[in-house]
Amino acid sequence: MSRQKLLLFDIDGTLLDTGGAGLRSLKQGFIDAFDLAHREAEFPRLDLAGTTDGSIVDALFALFELEKTADNIEEFYSIYHSHLETGLANRPAGEGRRLPGVKRLLTHLRNETDHVLGLLTGNIARGAFTKVEVFGMPGFFEFGAFGDDHPDRNKLGPIAIARANERFGIQFHSNDVYIIGDTPKDIACARACNAKAVAVATGSVSEAELVALNPCFLFTDLKYQREAFLEMLAAD
Ligand SMILES: [Mg+2]
Numbered sequence: 001m002s003r004q005k006l007l008l009f010d011i012d013g014t015l016l017d018t019g020g021a022g023l024r025s026l027k028q029g030f031i032d033a034f035d036l037a038h039r040e041a042e043f044p045r046l047d048l049a050g051t052t053d054g055s056i057v058d059a060l061f062a063l064f065e066l067e068k069t070a071d072n073i074e075e076f077y078s079i080y081h082s083h084l085e086t087g088l089a090n091r092p093a094g095e096g097r098r099l100p101g102v103k104r105l106l107t108h109l110r111n112e113t114d115h116v117l118g119l120l121t122g123n124i125a126r127g128a129f130t131k132v133e134v135f136g137m138p139g140f141f142e143f144g145a146f147g148d149d150h151p152d153r154n155k156l157g158p159i160a161i162a163r164a165n166e167r168f169g170i171q172f173h174s175n176d177v178y179i180i181g182d183t184p185k186d187i188a189c190a191r192a193c194n195a196k197a198v199a200v201a202t203g204s205v206s207e208a209e210l211v212a213l214n215p216c217f218l219f220t221d222l223k224y225q226r227e228a229f230l231e232m233l234a235a236d
Contacts, residue, residue: 002234006164006172007109008120008144008157008195010181011128013049013203016135019096021087022127023048029080030060034072039064049204050185052122053077054151077148081126088134098135099202101223106140108230115233116168119144120160120179120189122153143167153185157193178233187215198232 009015012022023046031037044063046056057076061068088096109115117140121128125146132141145160157179165171179190182203187210190197199215200222201207210218217232219225 003176004170004172005115005233006118006161006177007115007233008118008160008177008179009141010050010179010183010186011119011121011123011131013182013205014099014180014186014200015102015137016098016131017096017203018088018131019091021091021096022084022123022131025080025083025087026053026056029083030076032083033076033079034064034066036064048122050122050153050181050183052151052153052156053080053124053127053147054149055122055147055153058151077124077126081124081130084127085130088130096135098137100221101226103137105222105226105229106137108226110140113233116164116170116172117141118160118164119146120156120181120186121145122147124148153189154192157189157195161193161195182210184209184213187213190215 012018026046027043031040057073066072106117109117119128119141121144123131123146125148128144128146132138143163145156145163149159150156161172161177174194177195178198179186179195180198180200182200183205187197187199196217197215199210199218201210201218201220202222207220219229222229
């Protein structure tokens, strides 16, 4: 059996696509948390791909000149999260999906290998676990690094690795850490901690754009390229 690896998965565009409920909940959560309905027109267009909820907080608090206190941040996260839960539960039929092949791959990794699975995502922790659960993947992930750990995604790799080391009593070498995601920011995040950048072209970024960034591995999806993904882990 190959050496034990640490696999850190991004969520949106990699494991699942909320189909808009995530963005709607962020916006409505912010408006409701700070009574900003009268300023809705000033709300910027948010590009969520690869970003962190923490960096969105930074940008929105600055734009609306709100004080960035722990209480204010928690107020926003808590209202955002309750909108997310309701929004996902009541989303229109056909909106949002788990991405093809993901559950089968995760099941195989959990049952047939001793690799460690974690999350590395810009979502706040409670939002991350809600999304994973709503889209039928509860129990695959017990830990990770999240958008409320640090607003800079490039700081999340070392946090996730430290948590894995502590939790499993292993010292993962950066060569054995794979960061799997759908955007250039996931690739940058892997490079920032010398982990292996594994790009998947299942999100909003085209395969050509990802290829141009020269990730260690690139998969068009995790369904038809499932075997190739497993071979990647077995190869070294
Ligand atoms: Mg993503």
